[in-house]
Amino acid sequence: MFRIVRSVVYAVLHTELDQARADLDQAHTDLDRIRADLDQAYTDLIEARNEQIRALIDAGTASDSAIRAEGAVETLRAALGRATADTARAEGELHALRPELLLDTEDRAALRKLVHIARKQTARATRVYALFHQGALHSVHASVEAAESAAEAEGAPPDGWTAYTPGSGVPGAAEVVWRVQPLPLGGAA
Known part of the structure; x- marks a missing residue:
C-alpha cells in the first residue's frame, strides 16, 4: 500500500536531513582539527625530547637541567595524553556518525521514490x-x-x-x- 507523504512532513524530513548533514560536516571538521592538534602535539613532543636530550648533553649531570627536562617531559606527556583522549573521542564520534551517513543515503533514496510516487499520484488527469x-x-x-x-x-x-x-x-x-x-x-x- 502506498502512503502519501505530505509536503509538511517532507519539509520536516528534508530539514532534519540537512541538519544531520551539517552535524556530520561539523564532526568531520572537528576530527580534522583534532588530528591536526595531535600531529602538532606529536611534533612538539619530538621537539621537546630533542630539547631534553640537548639539555642533558649541555648540562651534563647537573640536577637543575634534569629537573627542567623532566618537567618538560611531564608537560608534554600530559599534552600527549589530552591529544590522545581527544583523538579517541573524535574517532568514536566519527564511528558513531558513519552509520548515520549511510542511513542518510538510504533516506534520500526512499524520499526520492516517495516524491516520484506522490508526483505520479497528484498529476492531474485530463x-x-x-x-x-x-x-x-x-x-x-x-x-x-x-x-x-x-x-x-x-x-x-x-x-x-x-x-x-x-x-x-x-x-x-x-x-x-x-x-x-x-x-x-x-x-x-
Whole structure:
C-alpha cells in the first residue's frame, strides 16, 4: 500500500536531513582539527625530547637541567595524553556518525521514490474512461487498461478490443456488448 507523504512532513524530513548533514560536516571538521592538534602535539613532543636530550648533553649531570627536562617531559606527556583522549573521542564520534551517513543515503533514496510516487499520484488527469455494457454506463476508470480489466472481470473476452478514432462514427449500443469511451474532465480538452 502506498502512503502519501505530505509536503509538511517532507519539509520536516528534508530539514532534519540537512541538519544531520551539517552535524556530520561539523564532526568531520572537528576530527580534522583534532588530528591536526595531535600531529602538532606529536611534533612538539619530538621537539621537546630533542630539547631534553640537548639539555642533558649541555648540562651534563647537573640536577637543575634534569629537573627542567623532566618537567618538560611531564608537560608534554600530559599534552600527549589530552591529544590522545581527544583523538579517541573524535574517532568514536566519527564511528558513531558513519552509520548515520549511510542511513542518510538510504533516506534520500526512499524520499526520492516517495516524491516520484506522490508526483505520479497528484498529476492531474485530463480524461476518464467510461465502460459501457450494451449501451448502459457500467463504470468509470482512470485508464483504458483499467476499464478493459473491469470488463474482462465481468466476462468480456480478453481479445477483440478495438480503438475508435475520435470523430469517427461509433457503432450503436446494441451492436457492441462492451465499449470503452474516453470522456474529458472539467476544462480539459
